[in-house]
Amino acid sequence: MNQNIETFIACDAPYEEAEIVLFGAPFDSTTSFRPGARFGSAAIRHESFGIETYSPYQDKDLEDISVFDSGDMELCFGSAESALADIQSRAEEILKDGKFPFLIGGEHLVTLGSVRAVLEKYPDLHIVHFDAHADLRDDYLGAKLSHACVIRRCHDLVGDGRIHQFCIRSGERTEFRFAKEHTDFHPLSFEGLDETVAMLKATGVPVYFTVDLDCLDPACFPGTGTPEAGGVTFLQLLSAIGKVCECNVVGADINELAPMLDPSGVSTAMACKILREFLLALTK
Numbered sequence: 001m002n003q004n005i006e007t008f009i010a011c012d013a014p015y016e017e018a019e020i021v022l023f024g025a026p027f028d029s030t031t032s033f034r035p036g037a038r039f040g041s042a043a044i045r046h047e048s049f050g051i052e053t054y055s056p057y058q059d060k061d062l063e064d065i066s067v068f069d070s071g072d073m074e075l076c077f078g079s080a081e082s083a084l085a086d087i088q089s090r091a092e093e094i095l096k097d098g099k100f101p102f103l104i105g106g107e108h109l110v111t112l113g114s115v116r117a118v119l120e121k122y123p124d125l126h127i128v129h130f131d132a133h134a135d136l137r138d139d140y141l142g143a144k145l146s147h148a149c150v151i152r153r154c155h156d157l158v159g160d161g162r163i164h165q166f167c168i169r170s171g172e173r174t175e176f177r178f179a180k181e182h183t184d185f186h187p188l189s190f191e192g193l194d195e196t197v198a199m200l201k202a203t204g205v206p207v208y209f210t211v212d213l214d215c216l217d218p219a220c221f222p223g224t225g226t227p228e229a230g231g232v233t234f235l236q237l238l239s240a241i242g243k244v245c246e247c248n249v250v251g252a253d254i255n256e257l258a259p260m261l262d263p264s265g266v267s268t269a270m271a272c273k274i275l276r277e278f279l280l281a282l283t284k
Contacts, residue, residue: 224256
């Protein structure tokens, strides 16, 4: 008999041998609409056994790569800064050991902890951001640390021209104006992604890749806290992820699945498949 340890399907390589390390951040304390994203990482792990390890899209198999799933962190729900510090510490440990940190949220604020760690190792870091929302508010109801402000806090760290945003279809007018002046901004779709990827590949700069799953249209992905009509399709997202993974990606995350908001389970099943394709696309 062995101890019952649940990992994402086939992500059970020994830590020493793994190239990619998964870690879950079950945190949603700043969610502004419908909570539940704290259960996303555990649901993805549990429901992953409903999919296959093999990808017919890429002709690759999770059985052929080395991924270690370290499970969910125990985070302080009462303090966003404490939770971010713990996430940063975990990502720093993974990076120090020469491995790729892959974060599963949780609400989108968790990205900031991982970005802080990756930026320490890669000072010239760029960020590619897929989302329905700009996440560029300077504060949300007075809070500087909110899922509505996460990309603004990332901008505080990396500055102008190093954040590349796609699919954005919701935000305050001031956010859209800020984006047009300070980020590489591509609202509503993936238009311009090929040119951005070509630039990132040509320069070889390190890239952090964050995917808020609400970039998907809620018609196919309703299980998220702030659904926004007009999103992309599953196949469009897979294609876009594959393109970005051709760059020098050094850290990544997916976030904002709230599994109980889609009782059918379709959103969770889709998140599992996206994670499988994401991991395989990262493997050159």
